[in-house]
Amino acid sequence: MMNMSLKLNSEIRYIKGVGPSTAEKLNRLGIEIVEDLIYYFPRDYEDRRNLKTLAETDEGEKATFHFKVIDQGYIRFNGRNHPKIKVTDKTGIAYLYCFNRNYLKDILVPGTSFYLIGKYSLKGRYPIFSSFNYELDDNNAKLGIIPVYRLTSGISQNLLRKIIKTVLDSLSDKLKEEIPEFIRKGYKIPPRGEIIKRIHFPPSQRELRRMREAYSYQEFFKYQLIVAMAKSKNKEIKKNRIKSSGELREKFLKKLPFKLTNAQNRVLSEIDRDLDSPAPMNRLIQGDVGSGKTIVSVFAALKALERNEQVAFMAPTEILARQHYNSLKEYLSDLNVKIEFLSSSVKGVKRKELVLKLLKGDVDIIVGTHALFSDDVEFRNLSLVIIDEQQKFGVLQRGKLRQKGKHTDCLVMSATPIPRTLSMTLYGDLDVSIIDEMPQGRIGTETHIVKQAEINKVYDFVKKEVSEGRQAYFIYPVIEESAVLDVKNATESFEYLNNEIFSEFNVALLHGRMSEEEKDKIMQEFKDRKYDILVSTTVVEVGVDIPNATVMVIEQAERFGLSNIHQLRGRIGRGKYKSYCFLIPDKSAGREAFNRLMILKHTNDGFKIAEWDLKLRGPGDIIGKKQAGLPSFIIDDIDINTKLIYRAQKDARKFVNGEIGIEKERELFLNSFIQSESYKRASLYFGG
Incomplete structure (x- = not known):
């Protein structure tokens, strides 16, 4: 039975009908506590109120069908046999090509009735389904709008729906509101528990759109609140940097076997303005693969070194970090720059010696992975943090590294071209520079x-x-x-x-x-x-x-x-x-x-390709839904929700600046928000 004291942070094995074995399988989906389950939103829906037939649909049209299996066979592909299942809906015959889904031959046997959601392509006389979701039509199959979740082996759609419904029935009315009450009521936003329940189990398509919009606004508001708070704090900071000599940069420029592109020079000028300004830099460099982002970051690092300051250069994996380390060693080999490497593989005496050298200022540039976040890693005078593949790190992670210096400048890089609306949502705390020109001479x-x-x-x-x-x-x-x-x-x-x-x-x-x-x-x-x-x-x-x-x-x-x-x-x-x-x-x-x-x-233009992707498949395929860490519907609806984003940004700025709300209530909300899991989740969502 369900534990009566079930809470959001309770382990999922305590939910009725779960237990240790099912919990272990759910863990593979990233579901470990009750809260994970609540926010495990459907990746799709089957609208069984409006079933379509083969005769009513066109090639490439996504729909929900009701089929009966009439025969089985195999299709040869890539040197292997894959199940080929013949089905009918009384208006026609179709085939399911079950690539890498050999188990379906034991489930979709002749005589079996089932629902299928997908789209077909025409090959000769018959429609072919090669990518589809299905659910058996047993006595428990329900009509209406049915959620479809991402699964793992041993977890069925019906089981996951049942578990999620059990939890929502018990806890949805206990979920805390995550935006100021006067804003929620002003926009007539339903209680948070009701929103989440109806996203999982919507009574209609219209209500689903309304709940998605309400949830999206709340998430956008929380993130824009973080951005507004950070920018407000940033304005109060006055960094005190001495003038750089330009000597190291000049030597480095002379030894380069190529000229910087106009785009690289433009972005470098934008970085220099930030480095010389009183406020700490918070800048993103976007550029296609091979556009020369790393070279620009080296110039930024050299400016810090000319001021006798330290630089931290971080990448998400050890192999990528080592690649940067080796490149920097080669680039700066005759400039007397002391470069070291730190990752989780650096241990024992070697690590202790390196940490001590950092603290004493005997290291100019430290290149590493998440190990740079470690509490024992301290700097004598860290002034610049450079982060590659910025989408792999959240706002809080970037902030943790910056806190190891005083008023630290931050430069982050991404090879993923992002449309403006998406960029504002995901990187709202950053100023954006774009290298939109490739160096000459690349073979391609x-x-x-x-x-x-x-x-x-x-x-x-x-x-x-x-x-x-x-x-x-x-x-x-x-x-x-x-x-x-x-x-x-x-x-x-x-x-x-x-x-x-x-x-x-x-x-x-x-x-x-x-x-x-x-x-x-x-x-x-x-x-x-x-x-x-x-x-x-x-x-x-x-x-x-x-x-x-x-x-x-x-x-x-x-x-x-x-x-x-x-x-x-x-x-x-x-x-x-x-x-x-x-x-x-x-x-x-x-x-x-x-x-x-x-x-x-x-x-080969990544920005043009991103525009096409946006038109053809939606924003989720540009940045990757999992990489974004957002519910897929927020990513997919971003272009639709442009006004919502701007509204959330405007409301958050006004709230932080004291233009709306009662001062006492505002202070209480902000203090509570900073301590909340919601703050951490929003930071990680939108920081990448």
Whole structure:
């Protein structure tokens, strides 16, 4: 039975109907406490009030169908058999191609009735579904608008719905309000518990839109409150920086084998204004892969060193941090700059000595990972923090590192082009600089779209490149529904390529259930050329530089966002050799998917590609919903909610500046807000 004292921070195993075994499975979804469950929003909905038939729908139209299985077979793909299930809805016949979903042959047996949500492509006479959600039509199947959640092995939709409903029935009326009461009532926003309950189980599409808008406003307001508080505090700070000599910069500029682009010079001027101003810098550099963001950050670091100040340079993974460390050592080799490296792998006496050197000021630039956040890491005179791949770190994390110095300047970098509305939402606490020009002389990458029937030609091309000493990537999409299937997909693809296609070469496997240490080890060994080919279903870490890799093959390419593919292909074409990216759509991919991929063949401009992604698939595919840490509907509705964002920004600024609300109530709310989990969650959501 449910514990009567169940609270938001209670472990989920205490919920009625859960227990240790189910709790362990839910943990794989990131659900550990009751609050995690409440905020585990549906990724989709099935509207069973409005079932469609095959006769009523067009190719590419997403709808909910009611089918009956009439036969089973197999389709041969990538050297393996996959279930092919024949279904009917009395108006026609369709086929389900169950790629990497072998278990469906035991579930969708002849005679089984079920609901399916998805869209089909036409291949010959019959509609083909290759990507779909389903639910068996048993006696308990309900009509209405039904939530669809991201699952893991051993957890069904029905079970998760039941658990979430149990918790919401018990706790939804006990959820605390997270925005000032006079603002909530002024906009006629329902109580927070009611909003969350109706997002999970909406009575109508209209009510779902209304609840999403109400929830989005609350999240935007909380974040804009954090931004307004930070900016208000920043204005009060007066940093006292001495004038820099420019000597180190001048020497560095002379030794560069190329000229800075106009865009790099413009962004550097913006950074210099910040570094010389009384208020601490808080700036984001956005630039395409290979646009030269790191070089600009080196100039910023040298200005700090000319003032006898220290610089911290942080990256999200050890391999990326080591890459920056090695690059900085090479760039600054004859400038007498003392550079050190710190990560969790630096231990014992070596770590103690390094921490002491930092404190004494015997280190000019420290390059590292999250280890730089550690309490024992102290600086003598930290003045500049540089963070690469900023979307991997939240506002609070950035703030924690900055607090290790006095009035520290902060420069963060991102290779992901972000549209303005999205940028304002995710990076509202940062001033944005854009490097929108590529350095001359880059050889670049040719992109080709290849049909499955011609994949052997791609294999032959890869063999030729690898035989000449180059390296190659094979990328497969992550199967979000199941981490187990993700590993299976990776393993089967690896075994096929390793044993049947590239047996004469060294092939490595990288998949989503490996630890960060294992991933780093394999990437480092690939970089050291111990492997010729890397097979992966995870996104190959953005920023890891392997100049010898000249080929990337992306299978089932239609499953990726355009910006995602652009980021991936940015991992090749970074050396002196011409590089090639092959996009191989699934057999079932329609003309629409081919046309979308053709955009990548015709442009290498990340900002143009981001604009297309925004039009075709929505903002979530540009930044990645998981990376953003936001409920997917907030990301997907951002363009619709532009007015909502501006309203939240305006309200938050007025509230912090004392223009609205009663002073005593405002102080009480702000003091409570700073201490709340909501403050931490909002900071991490919108900080990246």
